[in-house]
Amino acid sequence: MKTHLRCHKANHDCGESISGEVSWVLEKVPACFKLQLRWKTKGVGDEDSGVVQEIKFQGEQAEGLYEFSFDGVFEPCSFSGNLISIIWEVVLITPDSQMRKILLPFRNRPLAIEIVIGPGGAEIVCLPNEGKR
Amino acid sequence: MVRVGPKLYVYPMKAKDNPFATCHLGALRFRFSEQSWTSLETRWRDGGYKGAITGPFGVGKTALLKEWKTRLHEQSETAALLRYRLGAPIKPLREECLFHLRRNEIIFIDDAGNLGSCKLRWLTRGFPASAKWVITGPSARFLPTIYEMRGSLDLFKELMNELCPDHGMNEQDLYARAEGNIRDAFLIAYSEIATKSASSCC
Numbered sequence: 001m002k003t004h005l006r007c008h009k010a011n012h013d014c015g016e017s018i019s020g021e022v023s024w025v026l027e028k029v030p031a032c033f034k035l036q037l038r039w040k041t042k043g044v045g046d047e048d049s050g051v052v053q054e055i056k057f058q059g060e061q062a063e064g065l066y067e068f069s070f071d072g073v074f075e076p077c078s079f080s081g082n083l084i085s086i087i088w089e090v091v092l093i094t095p096d097s098q099m100r101k102i103l104l105p106f107r108n109r110p111l112a113i114e115i116v117i118g119p120g121g122a123e124i125v126c127l128p129n130e131g132k133r
Numbered sequence: 134m135v136r137v138g139p140k141l142y143v144y145p146m147k148a149k150d151n152p153f154a155t156c157h158l159g160a161l162r163f164r165f166s167e168q169s170w171t172s173l174e175t176r177w178r179d180g181g182y183k184g185a186i187t188g189p190f191g192v193g194k195t196a197l198l199k200e201w202k203t204r205l206h207e208q209s210e211t212a213a214l215l216r217y218r219l220g221a222p223i224k225p226l227r228e229e230c231l232f233h234l235r236r237n238e239i240i241f242i243d244d245a246g247n248l249g250s251c252k253l254r255w256l257t258r259g260f261p262a263s264a265k266w267v268i269t270g271p272s273a274r275f276l277p278t279i280y281e282m283r284g285s286l287d288l289f290k291e292l293m294n295e296l297c298p299d300h301g302m303n304e305q306d307l308y309a310r311a312e313g314n315i316r317d318a319f320l321i322a323y324s325e326i327a328t329k330s331a332s333s334c335c
Contacts, residue, residue, distance in 0.1 A: 042148055042149040042154050042155075042156055043148030043149070043151065043154050043155065044148065044151075044153075044154065044155060044320065044323050044324075044327075045155060046155060047155060047156060080147035080148060080149055081147070081148060082145065082146065082147075082148060082327040082328065083148055083327065084148045085147055085148040085149030087149060125147070127145040127146075127147065128145060128328070
């Protein structure tokens with residue numbers, strides 16, 4: 001039993017659409033899948049996050065492939081400083097508890113892929129001493 | 134660049150790469166021997182499945198609850214981990230507690246120190262006698278203490294080595310500067326590593 005989540009590109013320019021695919025090979029027909037495009041913060045403080053777009057789809061067979069595409073977003077850009085990083089990710093969630101147990105045995109963590117959304121497809125980096133390296 | 138364990142750290146450090154970022158601290162598993170679990174659960178049972186886990190801020194009470202929740206889940210029991218935010222209305226929390234209790238779930242109220250004694254009594258007055266619940270906070274209030282947590286330098290060292298084995302910092306100094314508060318000591322470690330320049334570590 002396997003589920004894969006893949007994005008066609010890791011780095012995206014601001015406003016560029018984000019596409020990829022979900023594939024699964026399971027013992028039975030899966031329940032509804034949910035894909036989220038969301039950002040989160042990582043760093044010294046509490047984590048903040050926001051879901052920007054969501055796609056729901058039904059797996060019609062035990063084995064299948066679904067191609068997805070999110071509309072391009074402009075903000076917030078991927079960012080890294082000393083105290084905070086803003087990270088974009090595409091997340092696959094299934095609400096079915098049995099599926100969660102099968103797919104996500106490690107504390108029910110959803111499958112997630114980190115991507116970069118920023119000017120020219122690059123993360124904005126703001127670190128002191130950056131120039132000294 | 135400095136190689137630290139299986140990871141490659143680049144200085145100056147990006148927040149997302151900092152090994153002491155909140156997400157990494159939150160993912161640390163609580164360390165408890167099987168004997169300690171048995172002792173904790175026996176005390177809880179003897180107290181009528183009501184009790185308090187006490188200890189100062191940053192010592193790992195929430196981590197213990199999370200680990201206990203996972204352990205209970207493995208034993209086919211469900212626990213709801215709830216938290217009261219200082220200044221928030223208490224009624225929604227009470228309703229949430231009763232919702233979980235109606236489903237025969239165990240209630241963990243984290244940070245109950247934010248609730249005054251009167252509020253805590255009011256909150257729990259409507260609980261059925263068979264309800265199973267635990268609070269955490271600096272004091273046990275009117276409940277039996279089922280575990281009193283204390284931080285230790287050895288524990289801090291162990292956690293530091295798990296997060297970043299070759300951190301190169303003096304753990305004793307960090308622990309002393311944080312006055313024995315493990316979470317604060319990690320915050321100091323975060324700052325130290327975040328502001329470390331490329332020239333000072335290569």
